[in-house]
Amino acid sequence: MSRAAIFAKIESATSSIKEKAAYPDYDLSIVHSLPKLKGEDLWDIFVHNFSYVNGKAMTSIEQLSAFLLETKQLHGYCDPALYDTIGSKLAAAGLTVETEYHRDRYDEYQFGVTRATGAIAESGSVIIDDDRTSHRLAALSPWVHVAVLERSEILRTIPDAIAVFGDSPNIIWCTGPSKTADVEGILIEGVHGPGEQIALLV
Amino acid sequence: MIGIQPIDQYARDISDEKQASVIDGSSKGTDKRYTVLHKDYPDPDKIRKLAASIKDHTLHHLEHYLEKAEKSLIARGVNVHFASTDEDARQTILSILRSHGVTQLTKSKSMAAEEIHLNPFLIENGVECLESDLGEFIIQLDGDEPSHIVKPIIHLNRRDIAKTFLREGITDTYNDDPETITRQARVYLREKYMQAQAGITGANFVCSDTGRLALITNEGNSRFGMAPVPVHIALVGIEKVIPQEKDLAVFLNLLGRSATGQQLTVYTEFINGPRSANQPDGPEHMHVVFMDNGRTDVLASNCKEILRCIRCGACQNVCPVYRQASGHAYRSTYGGPVGAVLSPILFGSRFPELADLPKASSLCGACNEVCPVDIPIPDLLLRLRDKAKRESVPSAGAIPMSPFAHLATTPSFWRTAITMSKAMNHLPIQVAPIKPLQDWLGQRTLPEWHGGDFRKWMKNREKAKS
Ligand code: SF4
Numbered sequence: 001m002s003r004a005a006i007f008a009k010i011e012s013a014t015s016s017i018k019e020k021a022a023y024p025d026y027d028l029s030i031v032h033s034l035p036k037l038k039g040e041d042l043w044d045i046f047v048h049n050f051s052y053v054n055g056k057a058m059t060s061i062e063q064l065s066a067f068l069l070e071t072k073q074l075h076g077y078c079d080p081a082l083y084d085t086i087g088s089k090l091a092a093a094g095l096t097v098e099t100e101y102h103r104d105r106y107d108e109y110q111f112g113v114t115r116a117t118g119a120i121a122e123s124g125s126v127i128i129d130d131d132r133t134s135h136r137l138a139a140l141s142p143w144v145h146v147a148v149l150e151r152s153e154i155l156r157t158i159p160d161a162i163a164v165f166g167d168s169p170n171i172i173w174c175t176g177p178s179k180t181a182d183v184e185g186i187l188i189e190g191v192h193g194p195g196e197q198i199a200l201l202v
Numbered sequence: 203m204i205g206i207q208p209i210d211q212y213a214r215d216i217s218d219e220k221q222a223s224v225i226d227g228s229s230k231g232t233d234k235r236y237t238v239l240h241k242d243y244p245d246p247d248k249i250r251k252l253a254a255s256i257k258d259h260t261l262h263h264l265e266h267y268l269e270k271a272e273k274s275l276i277a278r279g280v281n282v283h284f285a286s287t288d289e290d291a292r293q294t295i296l297s298i299l300r301s302h303g304v305t306q307l308t309k310s311k312s313m314a315a316e317e318i319h320l321n322p323f324l325i326e327n328g329v330e331c332l333e334s335d336l337g338e339f340i341i342q343l344d345g346d347e348p349s350h351i352v353k354p355i356i357h358l359n360r361r362d363i364a365k366t367f368l369r370e371g372i373t374d375t376y377n378d379d380p381e382t383i384t385r386q387a388r389v390y391l392r393e394k395y396m397q398a399q400a401g402i403t404g405a406n407f408v409c410s411d412t413g414r415l416a417l418i419t420n421e422g423n424s425r426f427g428m429a430p431v432p433v434h435i436a437l438v439g440i441e442k443v444i445p446q447e448k449d450l451a452v453f454l455n456l457l458g459r460s461a462t463g464q465q466l467t468v469y470t471e472f473i474n475g476p477r478s479a480n481q482p483d484g485p486e487h488m489h490v491v492f493m494d495n496g497r498t499d500v501l502a503s504n505c506k507e508i509l510r511c512i513r514c515g516a517c518q519n520v521c522p523v524y525r526q527a528s529g530h531a532y533r534s535t536y537g538g539p540v541g542a543v544l545s546p547i548l549f550g551s552r553f554p555e556l557a558d559l560p561k562a563s564s565l566c567g568a569c570n571e572v573c574p575v576d577i578p579i580p581d582l583l584l585r586l587r588d589k590a591k592r593e594s595v596p597s598a599g600a601i602p603m604s605p606f607a608h609l610a611t612t613p614s615f616w617r618t619a620i621t622m623s624k625a626m627n628h629l630p631i632q633v634a635p636i637k638p639l640q641d642w643l644g645q646r647t648l649p650e651w652h653g654g655d656f657r658k659w660m661k662n663r664e665k666a667k668s
Pocket of ligand 1: 351510511512513514515516517518539540569572573574575576577
């Protein structure tokens with residue numbers, strides 16, 4: 001009932017518009033931010049912009065385990081598909097690594113290692129895709145999220161990242177750690193989501 | 203007090219502390235927006251105009267794009283509902299919740315939900331409904347109203363919030379350190395997310411070609427609200443539709459920068475359907491409720507351009523009247539310049555009551571200049587003033603604004619004022635022998651004069667007309 005009423009009202013309103021605006025013909029390069037795209041290597045550009053939003057880019061598992069040990073984030077989750085390449089090495093460094101996420105113990109996971117599907121160099125965002133993330137909550141509830149990324153998956157611009165959306169029902173771009181400035185405009189990180197967003201290049 | 207507009211009364215009564223919070227928050231917002239847009243783009247105006255033309259095209263063909271969005275969503279397994287009025291929307295959402303047996307949910311910030319006062323309604327009907335955006339959460343605890351589109355608690359300071367947390371038992375010791383406040387909310391809310399059976403969100407954009415909803419938050423609350431629950435309901439104004447995914451690049455690049463000076467908001471989510479088959483978390487059921495609630499009346503009016511609005515709050519930040527009076531002075535969900543236009547028409551039956559809002563502007567043109575979709579807000583305000591005159595809405599207190607109105611609508615006076623520009627900063631205007639002007643200035647100071655913007659706006663306006 002509502003549907004028919006709404007469409008009737010819309011049609012009556014739009015039919016009286018004399019000059020209807022045409023869809024503009026435009027080139028997406030208009031929204032590229034050139035100062036943010038300086039450089040040749042996509043990983044370098046990504047790292048620059050990702051650091052700007054307080055993300056941490058890492059290139060080795062040793063670097064990651066050192067960071068986790070140093071910040072006392074000792075217990076976490078690792079996507080089973082990444083256990084052999086990453087999780088086992090974190091465990092060898094003395095961290096406790098689970099490959100199953102138990103939601104009744106959501107509080108206990110201090111870090112979560114999951115697959116990123118890509119990254120956007122221009123904005124310093126990691127892309128998380130529902131189809132390829134082993135566990136939504138494991139990428140979200142721990143204080144540290146480690147998004148595992150391959151060089152070939154880095155996209156140059158925001159329009160490039162939109163062009164490859166594909167079929168996934170849930171895609172998230174994470175541009176830095178969770179944050180708020182609600183209290184007196186003061187920046188605080190780690191509101192509901194991770195307080196540390198790491199991109200690990202493998 | 204005779205002849206004072208309600209909005210002026212608010213500006214008079216606002217406490218110094220509250221006013222300082224609002225002025226500080228909004229001016230910071232304006233500065234950040236300016237710096238970031240101009241650092242990243244040689245000519246941001248071009249992108250604003252492009253965004254405006256995409257929105258106009260969509261609105262002029264809304265039946266086509268809305269239907270297309272509906273079809274795309276259905277094809278992706280989403281249940282699509284339509285609601286003509288606020289009451290329809292509330293009932294639709296309640297019946298969806300009942301059909302899934304939901305008794306507890308979290309809600310991420312949605313202006314559409316604010317507009318229909320969804321929270322109190324659901325709570326009255328036995329559904330525990332908790333706001334998860336930090337600012338909105340505090341508003342809910344206080345039984346307050348948001349006073350800014352993007353920064354709902356711009357009017358509060360840390361001491362206010364710490365007191366609320368103590369009073370409401372979120373903590374048992376007073377601590378007004380912003381980081382501690384945030385951690386307390388983090389712990390409290392995650393337990394609620396995990397207990398909830400549904401998540402309610404709004405949407406910033408809906409792409410008609412694939413049905414994808416784009417949803418942005420900095421805190422990650424909408425992401426958390428949806429990850430552990432089986433049901434996702436999105437309440438969406440019908441004007442949120444855009445033609446295609448490609449257009450998102452234009453809007454997302456403008457929205458973050460205009461709202462908070464960020465290139466992109468931290469979490470930008472794109473959702474068009476229940477979770478993937480191999481994903482253990484996330485909703486199995488997704489519902490989208492498209493709501494009219496007066497939007498088609500706006501579309502039929504001579505102020506339809508306001509439907510381009512992407513709710514960035516930049517016009518609020520920059521507006522001298524908003525800064526002085528605060529968002530609450532506008533007495534409806536949408537405050538500031540956008541609200542001065544939108545509220546009186548959106549809530550049509552309240553038009554006489556809100557008819558003072560379009561008058562609460564010096565027509566300085568700043569709101570138009572910062573608007574990412576180039577809405578000619580000063581023009582629209584004039585059209586609404588005209589409507590009030592035509593419908594002879596009794597206007598309490600036409601007097602206080604009249605010196606300004608006179609200045610603003612008489613070109614020769616304005617030109618003189620402009621040429622005097624810098625001198626205006628030194629005029630002993632507080633002691634001018636005009637009683638209403640003194641009333642108006644009693645509680646405020648004029649912003650430092652930078653000059654020239656209004657003339658530029660007028661010129662563009664004339665050009666646009668010819
Ligand atoms: S009217 Fe323009 S500036 Fe104001 S909130 Fe809407 S989009 Fe932003």
